[in-house]
Amino acid sequence: MGEGGDHRGTGTGGGRRRAVVAGVVAAIIVGGGVAVGLLVSGGSDGAATSRPTSSTAGPNPDRPGGGTAGSPTPSATLDAADARLLASLRPFAVTDCRAAPRDGDGVEAALTCAPGVATEAPAPAKLSVIRYRDAAALRGDVDHRSTALTDAGDCYRGQTSIERWAHSARRRGTFLCAAGPGRFAVYWTVDDELLGFAADDPDAGRLLAWWRDYDPI
Numbered sequence: 001m002g003e004g005g006d007h008r009g010t011g012t013g014g015g016r017r018r019a020v021v022a023g024v025v026a027a028i029i030v031g032g033g034v035a036v037g038l039l040v041s042g043g044s045d046g047a048a049t050s051r052p053t054s055s056t057a058g059p060n061p062d063r064p065g066g067g068t069a070g071s072p073t074p075s076a077t078l079d080a081a082d083a084r085l086l087a088s089l090r091p092f093a094v095t096d097c098r099a100a101p102r103d104g105d106g107v108e109a110a111l112t113c114a115p116g117v118a119t120e121a122p123a124p125a126k127l128s129v130i131r132y133r134d135a136a137a138l139r140g141d142v143d144h145r146s147t148a149l150t151d152a153g154d155c156y157r158g159q160t161s162i163e164r165w166a167h168s169a170r171r172r173g174t175f176l177c178a179a180g181p182g183r184f185a186v187y188w189t190v191d192d193e194l195l196g197f198a199a200d201d202p203d204a205g206r207l208l209a210w211w212r213d214y215d216p217i
Helices: 080-087 135-147 204-213
Strands: 026-029 032-035 038-040 048-050 094-099 107-115 127-132 161-168 171-180 183-190 195-201
Touching: 080 094, 080 107, 080 127, 094 127, 127 135, 135 171, 135 183, 135 195, 183 204, 195 204
Parallel strands: none
Antiparallel strands: 026 032, 038 048, 038 161, 094 107, 107 127, 127 195, 161 171, 171 183, 183 195
């Protein structure tokens, strides 16, 4: 996400490399305008800067990883690690958060939430949130998820892809998307925060429109 604006980039499937420069997408999040952007390289070492208009994979594409007014309020069912994760999320960005399985040795906390009403685009029904113990644990999970995907093109086009996104020097990470019959799943990381997020929806365009506007931290 660039300073004051973001550009999302389409991935490049196989060995192809290309770059597209697109316009800034206005995003309305928690009462403020935020532009979200992506730097993505699909299946290669290339990187592009562009805008998807059309990002939960688990160990495979099918496994993605409650706030209220004011600060998110930890549920009584959350332990200390999950409660800290919930408290780190933006007010109104999530609701009805519950503890989720901590799959993998490097997962410190995990939640399943309903996305809040912080976007104009329709939100998916569920959001998975993961906090990793350290950068090595995050990288290991990303690599594990990526091996289950065959890069077929661009997330922007609703295709399975392995990409990178960036909003600023400290707001960047990996963006994975998996297209299947009646289901489009995305998983993205915020590397410097050691966070991973996952969601899915039957409609790729609708999910990506929500993702561009959504800022959970």
